[in-house]
Amino acid sequence: MNIKHKLIALLFTKKTKLECDKVLSVYSPYYQNLSKVNKYNFQIRTLLFIRTTTFNSTQGFVVNNKMKIIISSAFAQLTFGLKTDTLKVFNNIFITPQPYSYKNNAALFDGDVNLHTKKINMSWPAIERGFKIPDDALNLCIHEFGHCLIFENTSRSYLSKIFKKKDFNNWRKHAEVKLEKVKSNDNKVLRDYAGTNLVELFSVSLETFFEQAEYFEENEPLLYFSTTKLLKQDPRNKTNPIL
Numbered sequence: 001m002n003i004k005h006k007l008i009a010l011l012f013t014k015k016t017k018l019e020c021d022k023v024l025s026v027y028s029p030y031y032q033n034l035s036k037v038n039k040y041n042f043q044i045r046t047l048l049f050i051r052t053t054t055f056n057s058t059q060g061f062v063v064n065n066k067m068k069i070i071i072s073s074a075f076a077q078l079t080f081g082l083k084t085d086t087l088k089v090f091n092n093i094f095i096t097p098q099p100y101s102y103k104n105n106a107a108l109f110d111g112d113v114n115l116h117t118k119k120i121n122m123s124w125p126a127i128e129r130g131f132k133i134p135d136d137a138l139n140l141c142i143h144e145f146g147h148c149l150i151f152e153n154t155s156r157s158y159l160s161k162i163f164k165k166k167d168f169n170n171w172r173k174h175a176e177v178k179l180e181k182v183k184s185n186d187n188k189v190l191r192d193y194a195g196t197n198l199v200e201l202f203s204v205s206l207e208t209f210f211e212q213a214e215y216f217e218e219n220e221p222l223l224y225f226s227t228t229k230l231l232k233q234d235p236r237n238k239t240n241p242i243l
């Protein structure tokens with residue numbers, strides 16, 4: 001744990017950390033497998049994310065602490081190997097009790113990152129499903145936070161980039177190859193939605209990266225290892241994924 005996080009840890013009471021541990025021990029398979037030291041670090045990153053994020057919800061639907069911990073743990077998981085531990089632009093998360101639609105559009109959504117309002121919108125049932133089924137390569141929070149990382153990395157100045165330029169370019173090189181494979185139906189690792197564009201491929205591949213790491217590595221090793229480099233972690237090392 002670095003000095004910054006040691007200091008941040010002082011902001012939270014023992015009770016808050018215990019509550020965080022209790023929720024994560026039930027809901028986050030990633031957390032359950034971590035070593036004791038990593039678990040503590042993960043708690044602090046989760047609590048820091050909660051503190052820097054505003055949660056809102058549909059009227060009459062309450063986002064409780066447990067829900068905030070579960071949602072924020074996905075961000076801690078994604079960024080566990082990175083210096084980045086919070087978002088700067090997408091600090092508002094809006095939770096709905098069921099899939100939602102936009103005005104003048106009948107399509108129902110479970111989640112989206114709205115570039116115009118700078119809000120992350122997600123439906124609670126889909127969030128919960130993402131954590132309750134740990135190996136189907138579907139996790140809505142990982143997916144939407146993946147979008148936030150790409151968008152913020154693009155908009156941040158050179159010094160505060162989330163990803164190293166070299167690592168990102170290396171990832172993109174392999175992702176472009178994979179995108180063509182998905183488009184020509186020569187794909188078995190990622191769900192077909194990855195073929196939409198590189199931004200969706202990034203988020204879909206992150207869901208697979210965490211939930212089917214071995215399968216991903218066996219079948220698309222170049223893309224897998226470019227992702228481990230980019231995120232500075234390898235989820236196959238369950239107790240200590242940080243590289």
Ligand SMILES: [Zn+2]
Binds near residue numbers: 143
């Ligand atoms: Zn998406």
